[in-house]
Amino acid sequence: MENLIGFVHFDKPNIKSNRVEGLVLKEKSSRLLRNKFIKIINSFKEYGGSPKQFIGRILEGPFFIPEEVSRESALAQVSILRGDEFPIPPNFYATIVIEIIGELFGSSIYSTSSRPSPQSKIVELGEDELNEILGLKQGNFLIGNLEGYPNVHIKFDSTKISVIPRNVGIFGTVGSGKTNTAQVLIEELAERETTPREKWAVIVLDVEGEYTEMNKPEKIEDKHLRKLKDIFGMVPKGLDDFQVLKLCYHESTIDTAEEITINIDQIDEYMLGEILQTTEPQSAALFTIIDRLKKYPKIEESDPDAIIPKTKKKSGYTLQDIIEEIDNHLKKQRTKKKDNDAEEDKGEEILVRAPVE
Structure with a gap:
């Protein structure tokens, strides 16, 4: 068997159930790469059938162990320590x-x-x-190649509901390429399809400003990027239909970013209460104010410079309208309290001035 690498060893004490140890001849050790996928054919057949087959991944190794002598023996240590005098170490x-x-x-x-x-x-x-096993060959979205397999390209099929429309997670350590992978996925979604009906609209909530220059092609300066260009045969290209938006009164790394806002009257009042983290009494007061604004819209002038200024009712309400209603309510409460205090003071003054019989 040309693709035979080695054989499964007896188990060590306390080894995990989903792991096995393999023994490999030194001549084949160069084929042992971590994260490499392998197939294991069981050593005995099932009852009335063929042997089980497993798929696994090389997790650790290769570790090299001498055959005839122990690692701590003088022969093993001297052959390594004086490698220039002993060009051939013990078999391992x-x-x-x-x-x-x-x-x-x-x-x-x-x-x-x-x-x-x-x-x-x-x-x-x-x-x-x-x-065929991993199902990477069929698809129209090219993401990259499988680690350790330059010719095994990872592709997604945009027509399958089990891939893109569902939750997709990208995990990795710092600097492992999470942002780059997300950018490739965005580019493929936005540009790969040819007809407008099949194209995807991609919305990115970019709090770090890492995706704001995707309309510009990547500069091929790094040696690794040049190698990737040769492997995939693709010329860097920015997104054509690309737009950067920012919230009003916020800064952006892009000068051409357009300001946007969300009409607060389009937000459900219960959701607005959750966003503002209001207490139960505060929520009740907020809902009362919103109901009042819906029932009695604000009046605004349409053209104050006109000869005969006209007024019209505003459609909807703004956050400023809610704040003004709260201020007016508080102002009325203060005025009412002030009047009540004044009445109490006046009553006390009358009692003081009343003649004593």
């Missing part, structure tokens, strides 16, 4: 830790409650077979 082999992803049935992956037995064959997966 490699070990790897494989994470079991699932069980293979044809080209489909299913969860498994079993695991490979010792002496199961560890087989390298070809690019075509891996494409």
